[in-house]
Amino acid sequence: MSSKDLAVSVRGLSKSYTIAHNDEKHTTLAEALVHRAKNPFARRQTETFWALKDLDFEIEKGDVVGIIGRNGAGKSTLLKILSRITEPTRGVIDLYGRVGSLLEVGTGFHPELTGRENIYLNGAILGMRRSEIQRQFDAIVDFSEVSQFLDTPVKRYSSGMYVRLAFAVAAHLNPEILIVDEVLAVGDVSFQKKCLGKMGDVSRQEGKTVLFVSHNMAAVEKLCRSCILLAGGQIVVAGETAAVMSEYLDSRAAEVDAQVSTALADRKDRQGEGQIRLTALTICDANGVPVEAVASGESIQFRLGYQCCEPGPNTNVTAAIAISTHSGNFITMLSNELSDDQFELTRPSGVFTCRLPKLTLSAGHYLINVAVNRNSIMQDWIQEAATLTVESGDYFGTGRTPPPSHGGVYFHQQWSVD
Numbered sequence: 001m002s003s004k005d006l007a008v009s010v011r012g013l014s015k016s017y018t019i020a021h022n023d024e025k026h027t028t029l030a031e032a033l034v035h036r037a038k039n040p041f042a043r044r045q046t047e048t049f050w051a052l053k054d055l056d057f058e059i060e061k062g063d064v065v066g067i068i069g070r071n072g073a074g075k076s077t078l079l080k081i082l083s084r085i086t087e088p089t090r091g092v093i094d095l096y097g098r099v100g101s102l103l104e105v106g107t108g109f110h111p112e113l114t115g116r117e118n119i120y121l122n123g124a125i126l127g128m129r130r131s132e133i134q135r136q137f138d139a140i141v142d143f144s145e146v147s148q149f150l151d152t153p154v155k156r157y158s159s160g161m162y163v164r165l166a167f168a169v170a171a172h173l174n175p176e177i178l179i180v181d182e183v184l185a186v187g188d189v190s191f192q193k194k195c196l197g198k199m200g201d202v203s204r205q206e207g208k209t210v211l212f213v214s215h216n217m218a219a220v221e222k223l224c225r226s227c228i229l230l231a232g233g234q235i236v237v238a239g240e241t242a243a244v245m246s247e248y249l250d251s252r253a254a255e256v257d258a259q260v261s262t263a264l265a266d267r268k269d270r271q272g273e274g275q276i277r278l279t280a281l282t283i284c285d286a287n288g289v290p291v292e293a294v295a296s297g298e299s300i301q302f303r304l305g306y307q308c309c310e311p312g313p314n315t316n317v318t319a320a321i322a323i324s325t326h327s328g329n330f331i332t333m334l335s336n337e338l339s340d341d342q343f344e345l346t347r348p349s350g351v352f353t354c355r356l357p358k359l360t361l362s363a364g365h366y367l368i369n370v371a372v373n374r375n376s377i378m379q380d381w382i383q384e385a386a387t388l389t390v391e392s393g394d395y396f397g398t399g400r401t402p403p404p405s406h407g408g409v410y411f412h413q414q415w416s417v418d
Contacts, residue, residue: 006096007177007209008059008082013091015052015077015233020045051077052233055091061176064203064210066224066241068217068248070255073230075213079103079179082211097176097209098126102166111155115146115165118154122169136172143198144168145191164191171198178202179211196223217245217327249326256326256367256384264305264370267382276314276345276372276379280305281386295393296401296410300359302334304352304370306345314345314374319352322369323361323388331366331408360410362402363392 052074059065067075080086082093083101101108108125109118119140123133141147144164146157154162170178180199196219202208214220220227220241227244229236237247265279285291286299294300302321308314320335334354336343343352352372366388371381392401395410402410 004096005060006058006094007061007063008057008096008211009092009094010055010057010082011092013052013055013078013081013093014050014089015074015081015086016089017049017051019047019049050233052081052088055235057228057235057238059209059211061096061209062203062207063226064199064212064224066220066227066244067211067213067230068215068220068227068244069230069236070252074233075230076103076181077233078230079181079211079213082177083179095177098174099177099179100126100170100173100175101179102163102170103179103181108169109154109162109166112153114153115144115150115157118165119169123173126173126175128173133173136174140165140168140172143172143194160191167195167198171195171202175208177209177211181213182215192219199223215328217249218329221245245327253326253365256387264382264385265307267385270380270382272371272378272380273374274379275308275310276317276374277307277309278304278370278372278380278382278385279307279349281368281370283386283388293389293391294359295391296360296362297358297393297395297397300356302354302356302368304354304372305349306352306372307349308345308347316375317343317345318373318376319343319354320371320373321354322371324367324369325408326365326367331361358395359390359393360395361388361390362404362406362408362410363390364404364408365389 055078067078069075077086079101080103081088082095083099083103085101085103108122110121113121119137120130120133123130141150144167146161146165149157149161154165157165167180170180178199180195199210199212200223203210210223212220212224224241226239227241228238229244229248231251236251237244264281265277270277280303282290282303282305283294284301284303285294286301288301288303304319304321306319318335318337320333320337322333323331325331334356336352336354367384368386368388369381369383370385372379394401
């Protein structure tokens, strides 16, 4: 491929960091000097960590590329190198065009300057003339929706206001290559939708190149024509979005299956105060018999074991079960707070039971997160606590089962014609 068709070319890109181990911290200079005097030949134990290793890829002009992978895969490191924020350890990067990036809240902003001044500062950093910035100024302000605070120092902005203005600047000041990290998750839902639409317009109508990092697979699928999957700082697969996402979701499903095999009581990846702990999650049929799968339209029970770690009674207790797809799309929340069932725990252990008279999910595999609160304070929260397998069932009692492509949730419905 000739350079005139390329926006980004990466060859042999690697980035390493030196990690220190057993490095004693000293609060005063005297402590440091005494320690050195007692251990004159002591050496710090260090380890070389490769955040990226031997990456090779090319991105065409006008393409929208998703960079996906688990936390720690190297996505943000890659974008920081492409944005010239971090130097690579080795490798060659060729960028054919002006780069605009939004990697963290307030990227490129000076906190003491006003929003107006930061627009001109960012434009200058991108190499734009003042006249070019002025032409786009009104569009930037209108998109950001912060006109009321335009002459306020950005250090007084909320994180959402930061993101609004930062994205508006990055998207409107005519970069040939736009790099956006997960920072959009800070904004509200309507603004995220607005940003995704703008990135699509930038690519389709203006022929700009977009690199987009997100854990929102629905956004990646909608926006990106191709994807790069990273794991352990290396490229696992690159190509069309559908194929790469399938590879990623298959690997995520295997990881989740390995994780949920650990008993809930033994899980270490939990958050909360810990006065109440969740000990088990069992999926049962209508009679309370544990099942491995349930069909659409059948009755189902979620039985959530708990243990009180301090004397009761524990009042105003809320249990919650969240169901989502493997791609991270949230479907619904089940909670005794929503059904207005008040719980008071008087025994050291027991079971919360949530009964659904008719499961409205279509066939597929789902993830379950669980949590318990007391007096609105999180006591225990475990993500990916279990998987729920739903099989095709005669939900409507007609013998007709819609394919999964028709949607993930069923509704009772009655039709008539006049």
